[in-house]
Amino acid sequence: MTTDLRAFLEPYAERGAAPGAVALVARGERVDVAAAGSADTGGCTPMARDTIFRIASLTKPITAAATMALVDEGRLALGQPVGNWLPELSAPKVVRTPDGPVDDVVPAGRPITVFDLLTFRAGYGFPSDFALPAVAPLFSELNQGPPQPQAVAEPDTWMRTLSRIPLLRQPGEAWLYNTCSDILGVLVARVSGQSLPEFLAERLFAPLGMKDTGFAVPAADLSRFTGYYRAHQDGGFDLVDAADGQWSTLPAFPSGAGGLVSTADDWFAFARMLLTGGLAGDGTRLLSAGSVRQMLTDHLTPAQRKASGLFTEGQGWGFGGSVDVEPLDPWNVRGRYGWIGGTGTAGHIVPSTGLTTLLLTQVELGGPKPPELMRDFWTYAARAGAAD
Structure with a gap:
């Protein structure tokens, strides 16, 4: 099937949907x-299986998994108010x-609570209407939006700034x-006593062999x-960040929302851990099966799902990623978990079938809706997975 997958990708690169791409279907x-x-x-540089990408919001499931590792240890509880640590x-x-x-x-x-943060219902974040007055400070004061790691203040300063910005909605009320x-990235660091890069490297990346993720x-x-x-x-591309640019040195604020770089094989190792209920490839348990189930379960009400429509289509939200609840498109499968990244990435798993799909490009998305290449890839992958 690799030949077929390459034949699917090449026309998109040739006609300029992206300079290049790496795709995985497993x-x-x-x-x-x-x-x-x-x-x-x-x-000048052919795309390769080990090419490193800015994965943007594919960071979110990894941050959620790190949080659940602390829940498994009893150092956090889902219903616990976060004020003691934050x-x-x-x-x-x-x-x-x-x-x-x-x-x-x-x-x-x-x-x-911790649960509010994991389900994106703490009251902070982006609604469908970006023009609301309480949303503006997230961009202007916190540098939320497209990832720019060297432009964000260190965590303690960032949290002090956040504390001066009001919540848009009451805790638990709405998905944002x-x-x-x-915020979860800061919480993980404070609870663990390690920086977020150190904790992720020790607890997830090293055990999973994710040698190119950081x-x-x-x-x-x-x-x-x-x-x-x-x-x-009208065609063509502007360079936003060069290889030796913002990701060539560690940032002051390691973003748990969108700061990681990774490769196809590294992110697949993480996805496979979720599909096996929290086990690394050598059988080491990194998360409890119950924590993985919580991550992959939709926690939103029907009203909250409807209100999040700018970002999701027939989807709810688990911990760190969306969960398909309505099969609206050829690729939608009830229970499919994953997300897309604003730098042109998409990673999903289907627990019921064991399917993993991953598409990595280097072109910024034009908005919350997935571009044609992503949608066509999901359709291709769903059909290929069904044929196995």
Whole structure:
């Protein structure tokens, strides 16, 4: 099937959907990986299986897994208020109405819990309407949005800034995108007593053999790192970040929402751990089976799913990723878990069939909706998986 997968990818690279791509489709012991096009727009570096990508929001499931490792150890509990570890959030204020001014606030009705952060219902984050007044400070003061690791303040400063921004909704009330994963990254670091890069490296990346995953690319590996591009409406690409740019040194703020780089094989190792109920390839247990089930379960109400429609289509939300609940498209399978990254990445698993699909490109998404290449890849992968 690798030949077929390459034949699927190559036309998209040739007609300029992306300079290049790496795709993986796996089920059981069968793993097909194909690369097409180039890691740069000049065509100087062919895309390869071990090419390193900025995976953006494919970081979110990894941060959720790190949080659940601490839950498994009893160092955190899902219903526990986070104020003990994040005193900046111990007495949050909420805007009186979502479209109201940022200085018209009321006290939060209850504390923010670990569960609120994992399900993106803490009250911080992006709604469907980006123009709401309480959303603006997330961009202007916290540098939320497209990843720019060297532009974000270190965690303690970032949390102090966050504490001055009111919640958009009461804790538990609504699903709001992105910010909760960055807060979880700070929580993991404070509870563990390690930096987020150290904790992830020790507890997930080393046991899973994810040797190319981290918050920066070592100098010796920059030749395998892609450029990062933004597409012109009339064709062509602008360079957003070069291989020796923002990911060439560790950032002050390691973003649990979108800061990681990785490869196809590394992210597949993480996906396979989820599919096996928390086991590494050598049988070492990294997460309890119950924690994995919690990650892969939709926790939203029907009303919350409907309100999140800018970001999701027939999907709910587990911990760190979406969960398909309505089979609206050829690729939708009830229970499919995963997410997409704003740098042009998408990773999903289907627990009921053992299917993993992963697409890595280096082109920024034009908005929350997946581009044609992603949608066509999901359809291809769903059909290929069904045929195995």
